[in-house]
Amino acid sequence: MRVSNCSVSFWQEAVDLLSDICGPAHVLTDxxxxYSYGQDETLGLNFGFDILVKPGTAEEVAAIVxxxxxxxxxIxxxxxxxxxxGGALPIQGGVVVSxxxxxxxxxxxxxxxxxxxxSGVITAELCEQVEQHGLYFPVQPSSKAYSFIGGNVAENAGSIHSCRYGTTAQYVLNLEVVLPTGAIIWTGANVPKNATGLNLTPLFVGSEGVLGIITKVVYRLIRRPEHEVTLxxxxxTMEAACNAVLAIKQASISPAAVELIGQEAxxxxxxxxxxxLPLVKEGIKAHLLIGLQEVTESALLHAMEKTGSVLEKYTTEPILAGTTALEKEQLWKLRFSIGAALSGKGKTxxxxxxxxxxxxxYQYITKVEEIAASYHLAVACFGHALDGNLHTMIMLEQHMGPQAEAKAAEAVKNIYAYxxxxxxxxxxxxxxxxxxxxxxxxQFSEDHLALSRSIKRLLDPRDILNPGKIF
Ligand SMILES: Cc1cc2nc3c(=O)[nH]c(=O)nc-3n(C[C@H](O)[C@H](O)[C@H](O)COP(=O)(O)OP(=O)(O)OC[C@H]3O[C@@H](n4cnc5c(N)ncnc54)[C@H](O)[C@@H]3O)c2cc1C
Structure with a gap:
């Protein structure tokens, strides 16, 4: 049975049952x-659904499921x-569990x-709270002001700091998860070493809500290196910027961030x-924004000198250093405003x-530009250069219409194939x-996909949890 076939009385019964679980104030149909929960940040898409539920405990989540x-x-x-x-888009209607x-x-x-x-704690809130205890959670996605920690685990989110500190996966010690049957499990333990049985934690990290609903997260924390500078x-040329990134990788420097920003972006x-903005001038085709974090001032000075001497081989431009909180913030603002700049002014x-x-x-960036140009599309390139994880944005404008979108889709296919x-x-x-x-x-062989699908079926034989996603 799929939702569209269901009668009004079916939905009224569902609302009544969910209201008994969470209280009527937390079951919404307006x-x-x-509408505002039928969308996320994906390409202006919006999907209708039937009931929004806002549980207050893991037990309520379990009863809803x-x-x-x-x-x-x-769900x-x-x-x-x-x-x-589009992971959180309710593409088959039904219930959204916020x-x-x-x-x-x-x-x-x-x-x-x-x-x-x-799992509903806002990322920035968690980061601030742990820092008040002298601890540090380094994987802070640029969306930290509004992404939730459960969403970050479900996506295995990364950050500008992943080149040094890794992604969310490296910090998850343990998860409380509601399975599609309604059972509640803990996947691991709150200890850094654990060789006890099958390790279920990584199964749920990056599972995008198709295997279970994460209700609690236990993150390992580290000490924050206190001394920081932004360069x-x-x-x-883009080639010089990319070669500088490779040279940084070869040198024994471990930067906390190396972000590439192409000219268009x-x-x-x-x-x-x-x-x-500093260094936004003719003739400059790419920028590197580099974060250094060290535990002592002398170590930071050493890292700065080493980084400077690497960079000087690839550019004759002065290298700017942000040392005060304001200077660093202004430099990073450049990077963190790119998304808004690209999606602003009616652009998609x-x-x-x-x-x-x-x-x-460098070959990859050149190839992306070549493919985009062959479809007469503009592309903006930026991202986590030292990870090799770039965000190349095919620029579309709303007036361009479905033909341009079709071209963009073709271009994406070719880029992915490469x-x-x-x-x-x-x-x-x-x-x-x-x-x-x-x-x-x-990306994957049929056998790989078959195994993934059979894991999904094992946990969720009725395919009720985030159906139609991933595979
Ligand atoms: C401006 C901007 C900047 C961004 N920067 C970054 C970045 O630096 N790094 C990065 O990795 N991503 C980034 N993203 C993408 C996005 O913020 C991340 O994917 C983020 O981790 C999603 O978290 P969320 O809470 O918003 O999840 P949602 O969008 O609500 O959901 C994402 C997926 O997770 C599932 N899900 C959510 N919560 C749970 C749960 N508790 N249990 C099970 N499944 C769940 C949903 O079903 C969905 O499949 C950015 C996005 C924007 C718009």
Whole structure:
């Protein structure tokens, strides 16, 4: 049975049952409210659905899932709705479970170095709270002001700091998960070493809400290196910027961030911010924004000298250093405004989040530009250069219409084919969701996909949890 076939009385019964679980105030059917939960940050898409539920505890989540399972109602788990591949879009209608009321930080354990929090805690809130205890959670996606920690785990989110600190996966010690049957499990333990039985934690990290609903997260925490500086270097060619990234990798420097910003992205961002930005000038084709973090001042000075001497081989432009909080903030603002600059002024864009072997960084960018140009499309390039995880945005404008969108789709296919043939993956951090699903067959063998699908069937035989996503 699928939702569209169901009668009004069926839905009224579902509303009554869910209201008994969460209280009527947390079960919503008002069309205007549902509209804002029918979308995320993906290409202006919006899907209608039937009931929005906002549980307040894991037990309520479990009871909701059990009820929907019995009634065979599709469920879409939703975090902060900042996803860009449509993972939280309720494409088959039914129930959206918003985790926004599971927003408590339960414990920050300073001695053992972990935090236990409900999955609806906003990322920035968690980061601030742990820092007040002298601890640090380094994987802070640029969407941290509104993404939830459960959403980050579900997407295995990355950040500008992933080149040094890794992605979300490297910090998850343990998860409380509601399975599609309504059972509640803990996947691991709150200890850094654990060789006890099958390790179920990684199964749920990056599972995009198709295997279970994460209700609590235990993150390992580290100490924050206190001394930091931000460097900005401009390059006359993209090739020089990419070669500088490779040279940084070869040198024994471990930067906390190395972000590449291509000319197109930089100029659009400068216009968007409407202010004179350093090094935004003719002849500069690419920038590197580099974050250094060290535990002592002398170590930081050493890292700065080493980085400076590497960069000077590839650029004659002065290298700017932001040392005060304000200077650093202004430099990073450049990077963090790119998304808004690209999507502002009625522009829409298609986000490509490929991860490729670092040695192919420049070839990859050149190939993307070549493919985009062959379809008469503009492309803006920026991203996590030292990870090989670039965001190349195919720029579309709303007036361009469906023909341009079709061309962009063709261009994306060719770009993905190139990346996969050269050892890359179609997503470094944004996931598959609904948008990238069609490319899974290019990425994986039929046997690989069959195994993934059988894991899904084992956990969710009725296919009620986030159906139609990933595979
Ligand atoms: C401006 C901007 C900047 C961004 N920067 C980054 C970045 O730096 N790094 C990065 O990795 N991504 C980035 N993203 C993408 C996005 O923010 C991340 O994917 C983020 O982790 C999604 O979290 P969310 O809470 O918003 O999840 P949602 O969008 O609500 O959901 C994402 C997926 O997770 C599932 N899900 C959500 N919560 C749960 C749960 N509790 N249990 C099970 N499944 C769940 C949903 O069903 C969906 O499939 C950015 C997006 C924007 C718009």
């Amino acid at each position: 069309t205007d409210i549902l 059990k009820t929907c399972n019995e009634l065979r109602i599709p 879409t788990p939703r975090g902060g709705g900042s996803g860009v591949t 985790l926004e009321r599971l927003n408590k930080i339960i414990r920050i354990d300073e001695i053992n170095g972990y935090v236990v929090a409900e 900005l270097a401009g390059f006359e 930089l100029h659009l961002t400068a216009a968007y911010l409407n202010r004179t 864009y298609r986000d490509i989040d490929i991860s490729i072997p670092l040695s192919l960084l 990346a996969i043939a050269n050892g890359g993956v179609i997503s470094g951090e944004h996931g598959i969701g609904m948008l990238q699903k069609e490319f899974m067959e290019v």
